[in-house]
Structure formats: structure tokens, C-alpha cells
Amino acid sequence: MSAGREHHRLAPLAFLAPAVVVLGVFFAWGFARVAWYSLTDTSAFSGGDFVGADNYRRLLTTGLFVACLINSVAYLAVTPLIAGVALVAAMCVASEVKGSRWLRAVFFLPVVTPTIVAALAWRALYDENDGLLNTALEWFGLGPVGWLSERPWTLISAMLVTLWKGFGFYMLVLLGALLAVPREQREAAALDGASRWGVFRHVVLPSIRPALVLVMVVSAISALKVFDEVFVTIRGAPLEHQTVVPLVYELAFEQGRFGLASAAGCVLFVVVLGLSLLNLWLGRGDGQGRPRGVSGGKAR
Amino acid sequence: MIDRRPPMVWAWWYAVAAVLVCVAVGPAAYLVLASVATRDASGGVSWSFAAYASAWRDGKLGGPLVNSILVTAARAALNVIIAAMAAYPLARMRFRGRDTVFVLLLATMMIPEQVVVVPMFRTVVGLGLFDTLAAVVVPFSVTALGIYLCRQAFAQIPMEMEEAARMDGAGSLRVWWHVMLPLSAPTLSTLALFSVIGAWSDLLWPLIVLQSREHATLPVAISGLMGQFATDARVAYAASVLALVPIVLVLAAAQRFMRSDVLGGAVKG
Structure with a gap:
């Protein structure tokens, strides 16, 4: 580090100021305030007497919040699916079949599709009267499924949209890792008599492990924070079919109960934080080349 | 490089890729189709871009x-x-x-x-x-x-x-x-x-x-x-x-x- 001696004393401040102001005001300070609001009865119209843990008590004793929280946790089931589909898609692109360069863009189409557009398209497929899915099920003699009105289908419907919209992005992450596996290593293993599956299991998989873990963690965190897919796909379904963020939206911006909504947000934050810490803790204990959490350490 | 993968493996990749492409493109394609086509009671399909005009004019997009x-x-x-x-x-x-x-x-x-x-x-x-x-x-x-x-x-x-x-x-x-x-x-x-x-x-x-x-x-x-x-x-x-x-x-x-x-x-x- 030899450079950096010649800059003006205030230069770092000037360069950093915009980012520090935006992230500081909206996220750091916002976070401090949300924690405070959650302990008050702040509303859209009046504000804010300290009420202690009342909001939390109310949330945890009413069935609605608990139902939404359980749904949010159940939503995590989309994580292994998304990682699996993303891996298969990445392997298709990396397999060098004809046209595989195009596959990358095609798999990315759902990623760029605005969520509301994706949700509308899926709503059309889910339509309980003449949607494609129920029509197809009918051919097989299977009864109509209440994709948009019945539990647990409502949650599954939203999860499928998340899966559809998300796998292309994670494919890109995994593709980077797959392409970084040295060809010589794979060929050496094959020469030593390893089967196709053996090469995958013992050469490819270990070296893309960090990327795979990143995909799991990032997709799990965004599953907990899901809003758009749930809000639009199963619009009209009762709130207790939905997840925590749509409930926060309802409490804050439809009912004006900022204190209660903030408490719901804080509970969600604790769950997200818990998941992140769990990941760090899991990452510490394993000796297989992933030294410090997800973003730390070298891939190989 | 000469590829020594047997044809079966190629076929497998094509099949998987084809399924994924259908899944990726399907819903968006369905949306485009549904915006211009309607099925009437007799089962026939009629095509119309009226929805676009209506979305643009009445929806003020x-x-x-x-x-x-x-x-x-x-x-x-x-x-x-x-x-x-x-x-x-x-x-x-x-x-x-x-x-x-x-x-x-x-x-x-x-x-x-x-x-x-x-x-x-x-x-x-x-x-x-x-x-x-x-x-x-x-x-x-x-x-x-x-x-x-x-x-x-x-x-x-x-x-x-x-x-x-x-x-x-x-x-x-x-x-x-x-x-x-x-x-x-x-x-x-x-x-x-x-x-x-x-x-x-x-x-x-x-x-x-x-x-x-x-x-x-x-x-x-x-x-x-x-x-x-x-x-x-x-x-x-x-x-x-x-x-x-x-x-x-x-x-x-x-x-x-x-x-x-x-x-x-x-x-x-």
C-alpha cells in the first residue's frame, strides 16, 4: 500500500459522503427508529407513546402474525429447490451443447421480468376455472386445485413464482463457479477411472461448494423477505395465507398502525439475523476450505 | 478438444435444457398469447389487439x-x-x-x-x-x-x-x-x-x-x-x-x- 499518501486530507470524506448519508439516513438511522417505533403506539395519525413490549405481546398472541411468520419460515422450502434448479441450469449452459450460449439469456428472461408481470402470468396459469394448470390436471383426472384460494396451495403458488423468477440469477453465480473448475482436474479424475457421477461428486461439487452455500444463504434470506410474489400472485387470498412482509405492508400502510408494523418487521429482522449467524457458525466449524463465512476466504 | 461423451449423454442434456427453456419462456409466452387471443364459447379462438389500445388509452400507460x-x-x-x-x-x-x-x-x-x-x-x-x-x-x-x-x-x-x-x-x-x-x-x-x-x-x-x-x-x-x-x-x-x-x-x-x-x-x- 504505497499510494494514498498524496491525496487531500478531506478527499476520503468527500468521496464517501453521498453513500454514508444515504445508507446512514435510510438504513442505519431507519433501523434505530424502527426498533424504537416497535416499542411505541405510533400510528399514521398520532404518535408515539412508549408502550413497552405491548406490540410484541399483541403480535405473538394473535393468530394472524404467527400464521404469517410460520408461512415465512415455510417459504424457506423454496431455497433447496432454487439451488437445485439453478445448478442443473448452470450445468446445461456449461455442458457446451449446441446453443448453450443462448440458454444463458433464456434462463435470465424470468430474472428481468418485473415481478408483477411474472405474478400476473402465473395467476393466469393458476386460474381456478380455466387456467392451464387445472385444465392439464383435469386430463389426468385430478381434481381442480385451489391455487389462489386454498391452503397450502396459495403459499406453494407464490413459491413457484419465486422459484421461476430466481433460478436464472443463481444459475449465473453457479456458472461462474462451474467454469472455474480446472478442466485438467476433471480429466485427470476421468482418466483415473472415475465415473461421470464420480467426477461430479468428488471434483466438481467440492469446488463449487462455496458458491452453492452462497446461493442457499442469499436465496434463504430473500425468501424470508419476500413481498412482491406473495402480494400479487395470491392477491385476494386471506392475509393468514401470506407472509410477514405483506402483513407489515397491511398493518402500516392500509391500517396506519406503524408501531405494530415495526414490531412485526423487527421480529422478521431477528429471524433473518438468526439465519445469517447460523450460516457464519456453520461456516466456522467446517474444515473443507470455507474459512470465514460465505464472503470471506478463497474459493479454492 | 474432441468430445468423447456418448450420444446418450448429449440427448439427456438436450432434454433437460428443453424442459428448462419451456419453463423459463412458458409463462411470459402465455401472457403475450392471452393478451391477444380469446376463446369464445364455441371453442374458436379470436385474435384482437384491442386490449393494447384499451390499456394504452384507458389505462393511460x-x-x-x-x-x-x-x-x-x-x-x-x-x-x-x-x-x-x-x-x-x-x-x-x-x-x-x-x-x-x-x-x-x-x-x-x-x-x-x-x-x-x-x-x-x-x-x-x-x-x-x-x-x-x-x-x-x-x-x-x-x-x-x-x-x-x-x-x-x-x-x-x-x-x-x-x-x-x-x-x-x-x-x-x-x-x-x-x-x-x-x-x-x-x-x-x-x-x-x-x-x-x-x-x-x-x-x-x-x-x-x-x-x-x-x-x-x-x-x-x-x-x-x-x-x-x-x-x-x-x-x-x-x-x-x-x-x-x-x-x-x-x-x-x-x-x-x-x-x-x-x-x-x-x-x-
Whole structure:
């Protein structure tokens, strides 16, 4: 580090100021305030007497919040699916079949599709009267499924949209890792008599492990924070079919109960934080080349 | 290289790829189809672009389209500029508290926007920005991830490049503009592309801070159409296709910036 001696004393401040102001005001300070609001009865119209843990008590004793929280946790089931589909898609692109360069863009189409557009398209497929899915099920003699009105289908419907919209992005992450596996290593293993599956299991998989873990963690965190897919796909379904963020939206911006909504947000934050810490803790204990959490350490 | 894979393996890959392509393209294709075709009672299919005319005229989508383009462009530009500005001293300058600042900035990644929407909303109202396009842009004009990616890119640039420029009398601003930015163009382009994708799709925040029809972005307008034209879903489908086309064009044009190695940087540390 030899450079950096010649800059003006205030230069770092000037360069950093915009980012520090935006992230500081909206996220750091916002976070401090949300924690405070959650302990008050702040509303859209009046504000804010300290009420202690009342909001939390109310949330945890009413069935609605608990139902939404359980749904949010159940939503995590989309994580292994998304990682699996993303891996298969990445392997298709990396397999060098004809046209595989195009596959990358095609798999990315759902990623760029605005969520509301994706949700509308899926709503059309889910339509309980003449949607494609129920029509197809009918051919097989299977009864109509209440994709948009019945539990647990409502949650599954939203999860499928998340899966559809998300796998292309994670494919890109995994593709980077797959392409970084040295060809010589794979060929050496094959020469030593390893089967196709053996090469995958013992050469490819270990070296893309960090990327795979990143995909799991990032997709799990965004599953907990899901809003758009749930809000639009199963619009009209009762709130207790939905997840925590749509409930926060309802409490804050439809009912004006900022204190209660903030408490719901804080509970969600604790769950997200818990998941992140769990990941760090899991990452510490394993000796297989992933030294410090997800973003730390070298891939190989 | 000579490929020794047996034909069976090729066939398997083609089958898997074909299924995935159908899944990826299917719903969007269905949407386009549903916006122009209707099945009448006798089972025949009639084609009509009436829904587009109706979406454009009655749904008044011209304004939202322009708003979405403005918001998306502003968010992408600011995301790149502000992140690249913050990353420069963090990567290249020595000053007290540098690492602390970096860690604190990264720590904001832990705070989901969904958790802080209420105070964010009040701040926006307090600043007098409620129901303006600026309200959609400002809170998301920089992200911690963007700063992180830029810092990674700047750290790769050889010190000699910067020293040569300094030798020629360039100040920090000129080094940043003439050395750092051009040499990290791939990362900056990727960051811009992902900002565009995110901003174009964003629904929760615009829904909260925008109220009047004239300031609605496309997703907000479409969300409104969903309730309003409940009887004719085709109008909402037509509006959705209108929201889909520009971003697909961006994807087609910017495909080479969709780089997995930049994202990989987040993994490799």
C-alpha cells in the first residue's frame, strides 16, 4: 500500500459522503427508529407513546402474525429447490451443447421480468376455472386445485413464482463457479477411472461448494423477505395465507398502525439475523476450505 | 478438444435444457398469447389487439412508462456513481477509521428494506418528497453490495496506473474519473445492469411512496389495473407485455455484461 499518501486530507470524506448519508439516513438511522417505533403506539395519525413490549405481546398472541411468520419460515422450502434448479441450469449452459450460449439469456428472461408481470402470468396459469394448470390436471383426472384460494396451495403458488423468477440469477453465480473448475482436474479424475457421477461428486461439487452455500444463504434470506410474489400472485387470498412482509405492508400502510408494523418487521429482522449467524457458525466449524463465512476466504 | 461423451449423454442434456427453456419462456409466452387471443364459447379462438389500445388509452400507460424509464435510469446511474465514489477511498486511500467505515457500510446489508419501510416512509414525508419520483430513487441510490463490488474491482487495478497519473499532477478526482472508472468498466456495467433490472421491477417501495396516477411507475400502474379491470384481464396482460418488452430489449443488448465472474467476486472474497 504505497499510494494514498498524496491525496487531500478531506478527499476520503468527500468521496464517501453521498453513500454514508444515504445508507446512514435510510438504513442505519431507519433501523434505530424502527426498533424504537416497535416499542411505541405510533400510528399514521398520532404518535408515539412508549408502550413497552405491548406490540410484541399483541403480535405473538394473535393468530394472524404467527400464521404469517410460520408461512415465512415455510417459504424457506423454496431455497433447496432454487439451488437445485439453478445448478442443473448452470450445468446445461456449461455442458457446451449446441446453443448453450443462448440458454444463458433464456434462463435470465424470468430474472428481468418485473415481478408483477411474472405474478400476473402465473395467476393466469393458476386460474381456478380455466387456467392451464387445472385444465392439464383435469386430463389426468385430478381434481381442480385451489391455487389462489386454498391452503397450502396459495403459499406453494407464490413459491413457484419465486422459484421461476430466481433460478436464472443463481444459475449465473453457479456458472461462474462451474467454469472455474480446472478442466485438467476433471480429466485427470476421468482418466483415473472415475465415473461421470464420480467426477461430479468428488471434483466438481467440492469446488463449487462455496458458491452453492452462497446461493442457499442469499436465496434463504430473500425468501424470508419476500413481498412482491406473495402480494400479487395470491392477491385476494386471506392475509393468514401470506407472509410477514405483506402483513407489515397491511398493518402500516392500509391500517396506519406503524408501531405494530415495526414490531412485526423487527421480529422478521431477528429471524433473518438468526439465519445469517447460523450460516457464519456453520461456516466456522467446517474444515473443507470455507474459512470465514460465505464472503470471506478463497474459493479454492 | 474432441468430445468423447456418448450420444446418450448429449440427448439427456438436450432434454433437460428443453424442459428448462419451456419453463423459463412458458409463462411470459402465455401472457403475450392471452393478451391477444380469446376463446369464445364455441371453442374458436379470436385474435384482437384491442386490449393494447384499451390499456394504452384507458389505462393511460404513457405516463407510467416514462416515469419507469426515468426512475430506472436515475437509480442505475446513481448506483454506479455513488458506489464507485465510496469505493475509491475505501480501496485506495489511507485514513483513520477506513476499515470501520467499510464494515459499517457493509453492515447495512443486514438491514432489509422491508423491515425499515416505516421510518423510510416518514423520512421521505419529512423531506417533502412524498408522491415524487425522487422518493423512489433516493433511498436506493446506492447499495452496500455495489460499494463492495466496486471496491473489489478497484483493488485489482495496478498501483502503477494510479501513481503514473498522480505523477502527471492528477488529483484524486481525476484519478478516479480517468483511471479507476475506465479500468473497472466491466464491474460498473454489471452493477448498472442489475440496478436497472431491480429498479424496473420494484413494486413495494413505489407503491408506498407514490400516490397520484401521474407519478405511478409501470408496476404500480399495473397493480392498479389488476383491481380496476377485473372483468377484462387482457388489459392488465397487455400492460404487462408493455412492461416486459423494454427490459427484454435491455437484456438482449447488455447480455455480455451479465458476467458471472463479477458475481463470483462476491463469493471468492
